[in-house]
Amino acid sequence: MKTYIVLLRGINVSGKNKLPMSELRVLLNKLKFQNVKTYIQSGNIILDADEIKSNVCQKIKEGIASKFGYDVPVLARTIDEWEKAIANNPYPTENHKILGFAFLSDIPKEKTFEVNATNDDVYTIIDDVAYIYCPSGMGNTKLTNNLFEKKLKVTATSRNLRTTLKLLELAKA
Structure with missing residues (x-):
C-alpha cells in the first residue's frame, strides 16, 4: 500500500x-x-x-x-516525489506567502517562456514542478496555473509553501 x-x-x-x-x-x-x-x-x-x-x-x-x-x-x-519537490526548491523559504509550487501533470518539453510584466516574480521549472517566487505576493502574480497550462501544455495546480509542507507532514503522520 x-x-x-x-x-x-x-x-x-x-x-x-x-x-x-x-x-x-x-x-x-x-x-x-x-x-x-x-x-x-x-x-x-x-x-x-x-x-x-x-x-x-x-x-x-x-x-x-x-x-x-x-x-x-x-x-x-x-x-518520495513530494519530498523531492520540496528539496529541489531553488528559492528562499522565509516567507510562505510568496513561494508557490505549481505541480504539473507531466514534465514539460519547454522550461522557459516569456511573460509580460511580472514585476519581480520569477519561476523555475524542475522536472514536473514550477517553483514560483513572488516578492509582491502570490495574489498579485501573473504566474498562474492558467498561464503554465497554456504555455507548457500540461495541467497545473499550485500550493503555497505552507500548504506544501503541511501536506507532507500529514502524509507522513
Missing part, C-alpha cells in the same frame, strides 16, 4: 466547483481508498491505495464526475 498526496485542480470554498471535503472523504472511502484525509477546502487529499498513481487519479476523477458532476483534473505524488 502506498501513500499518495492528491491535488484537485479548480476546487473552491464557494461558488463554482464547490466540493465539501466531508462529502469528498465519503466518496473516496466508497472508492476503497484507505486512511483518507483532506486538508483545507481546496482539494488537498492524503490517502493510501494499492493502485498505481495513474489509476488513483482516474478513479478519483471519475468518482467526482459521477457524484458531483465536475470535470476536475487530479494530480498525485508519492511521499
Whole structure:
C-alpha cells in the first residue's frame, strides 16, 4: 500500500466547483481508498491505495464526475516525489506567502517562456514542478496555473509553501 498526496485542480470554498471535503472523504472511502484525509477546502487529499498513481487519479476523477458532476483534473505524488519537490526548491523559504509550487501533470518539453510584466516574480521549472517566487505576493502574480497550462501544455495546480509542507507532514503522520 502506498501513500499518495492528491491535488484537485479548480476546487473552491464557494461558488463554482464547490466540493465539501466531508462529502469528498465519503466518496473516496466508497472508492476503497484507505486512511483518507483532506486538508483545507481546496482539494488537498492524503490517502493510501494499492493502485498505481495513474489509476488513483482516474478513479478519483471519475468518482467526482459521477457524484458531483465536475470535470476536475487530479494530480498525485508519492511521499518520495513530494519530498523531492520540496528539496529541489531553488528559492528562499522565509516567507510562505510568496513561494508557490505549481505541480504539473507531466514534465514539460519547454522550461522557459516569456511573460509580460511580472514585476519581480520569477519561476523555475524542475522536472514536473514550477517553483514560483513572488516578492509582491502570490495574489498579485501573473504566474498562474492558467498561464503554465497554456504555455507548457500540461495541467497545473499550485500550493503555497505552507500548504506544501503541511501536506507532507500529514502524509507522513
